[in-house]
Amino acid sequence: MLKKTFNSIILLFFVFQSNAQFFDGFGVFVGGTSSRHRYVNNSSYDAVFLTHIIPAPTHKSKELFYFSIGTFKEFLSYKHFKWQTEFEYCRKGAVEKIVNNMPSTETTGKNQYTNIEWNNFIKLIGNEGYRGVPYLMLGIRLDYNLKRYLTAYYQISNLVPKIMATPDIGIGYEFVNYGNWRLFSEGHYNPDLNKIKSANITFSQRMWELRVGLIRRIDKSEKCNTPKYNGSYY
Numbered sequence: 001m002l003k004k005t006f007n008s009i010i011l012l013f014f015v016f017q018s019n020a021q022f023f024d025g026f027g028v029f030v031g032g033t034s035s036r037h038r039y040v041n042n043s044s045y046d047a048v049f050l051t052h053i054i055p056a057p058t059h060k061s062k063e064l065f066y067f068s069i070g071t072f073k074e075f076l077s078y079k080h081f082k083w084q085t086e087f088e089y090c091r092k093g094a095v096e097k098i099v100n101n102m103p104s105t106e107t108t109g110k111n112q113y114t115n116i117e118w119n120n121f122i123k124l125i126g127n128e129g130y131r132g133v134p135y136l137m138l139g140i141r142l143d144y145n146l147k148r149y150l151t152a153y154y155q156i157s158n159l160v161p162k163i164m165a166t167p168d169i170g171i172g173y174e175f176v177n178y179g180n181w182r183l184f185s186e187g188h189y190n191p192d193l194n195k196i197k198s199a200n201i202t203f204s205q206r207m208w209e210l211r212v213g214l215i216r217r218i219d220k221s222e223k224c225n226t227p228k229y230n231g232s233y234y
Helices: 002-018
Strands: 023-041 064-075 081-098 107-125 132-149 163-175 181-191 196-198 201-217
Touching: 023 181, 064 107, 064 201, 081 132, 081 201, 107 163, 132 181
Parallel strands: 023 081
Antiparallel strands: 023 064, 023 201, 064 081, 081 107, 107 132, 132 163, 163 181, 181 201, 196 201
16 A cells, blocks of 8 residues: 555656646745654553563653754645645654663663655645735655664664654645745644554654745746747748
8 A cells, every 4th residue: 555655656746747837836944843652561560570561661752852854846736725745854753761660770762763754745725814825734754764773662662664654734824925935834743654563562653843944936937838929020
């Protein structure tokens, strides 16, 4: 299913790229991210083998803060409906307290996944007001893990796949400007689509992202490839 979806998106991307009429704008953004992990240990209390805390106890980790940066293109020239495809660099993870059933040996560490993401969104755009235009984004992030640094619960946290797809929902606001470049701001919620399960543990991730960026709108004159008639030479 993931492979078919991936191939379909690639096909649409090149179809739209080949026809300038579909191309509507491009831009860049920077952002701040906040991510965490959640572990659910389904074992009952075990004073002998400690399966209720091994390989991980039930808990929500603390937030890991980082930055993101990306570039994107926007397709389809409909007023209230567009498709946005983007490439983004970001880092997901969590700050973990490593519990060894002995308070004197508790330590804190970070689990981090540095990713390149290919994100695709449907943008549902509202009516333009006095200050700008609100919009809703629904889509999928395709994460490719470049590297990982794991200090806690390695037996579980290392099960995160090299490539994975996660859903994303975002809201944004594009500010009115009289030129082609416009400032925008977005907030995104990115949970796991499929939780990772191993033995008695269920593991999931979640990320919030706040972005600011610039988008350049393409004029109708830039989209049209039809030669203009400038009158007779005679």
